[in-house]
Amino acid sequence: MFEQFAYAIQQKYPDLKIEGDHYPPTTTNQIIVNVISVSKIILILLIVAGQNPFTMLGMETPSAYTWALTNKIYACMMLFFVSNAIEGHLISTGAFEVSFNDVPIWSKLETGRIPAPQEMFQIIDNHMRFYPAS
Numbered sequence: 250m251f252e253q254f255a256y257a258i259q260q261k262y263p264d265l266k267i268e269g270d271h272y273p274p275t276t277t278n279q280i281i282v283n284v285i286s287v288s289k290i291i292l293i294l295l296i297v298a299g300q301n302p303f304t305m306l307g308m309e310t311p312s313a314y315t316w317a318l319t320n321k322i323y324a325c326m327m328l329f330f331v332s333n334a335i336e337g338h339l340i341s342t343g344a345f346e347v348s349f350n351d352v353p354i355w356s357k358l359e360t361g362r363i364p365a366p367q368e369m370f371q372i373i374d375n376h377m378r379f380y381p382a383s
Contacts (some may be wrong), residue, residue: 250345250363257366262373272344272358282336289332293325348378 254269259267274282295302296317303310317324345357347369354372355364362370 250343254363254366254369256345258369258373260320261370262377265373270348272342274340274342278339282339285332285336285339287329288342296324296328314335347372347374352376 255267256268258265273279292294299318300319301310301314317328343357343363345355345363347355354376355369357363359377
C-alpha cells in the first residue's frame, strides 16, 4: 500500500521526499509467530517421520492427525501454507504513517484505516499552505 501512495504523492508533489519503512508487530504477535513457526516445523517432521506424539503422551490420537499420517504430502503442504498465512497476518501491521516536515499528519495505527488518495492530497495541500516544505 505504501508504494501505491508514494507513487501517487510523488506524481502530484514531485519535490516532496518520500520515505517508507516496515512497522514492527507487537511483541505478543512476534512471540505467537515464533511459536507457530517452531510448532509447524515439529509437526511436519513428526508427520513425515510417521511418528504419533499422542501415543507417546498416552493420549487418544485425534482423527485429524490420523488423517495427516495417511496423507503426508497433502497434510504437510496444507500445514505449511495455512501456518504461513497465519504468521503473515500476525506479522503484518499494515501501518501507514505520514509526516510532513517531521509533523505526523496521518496514522493508520490511530485511525484504524488508510486514507483515500484525495483525502491525503487535501491534508498535504493544507499543510503546504500553512507550513511550506523546508
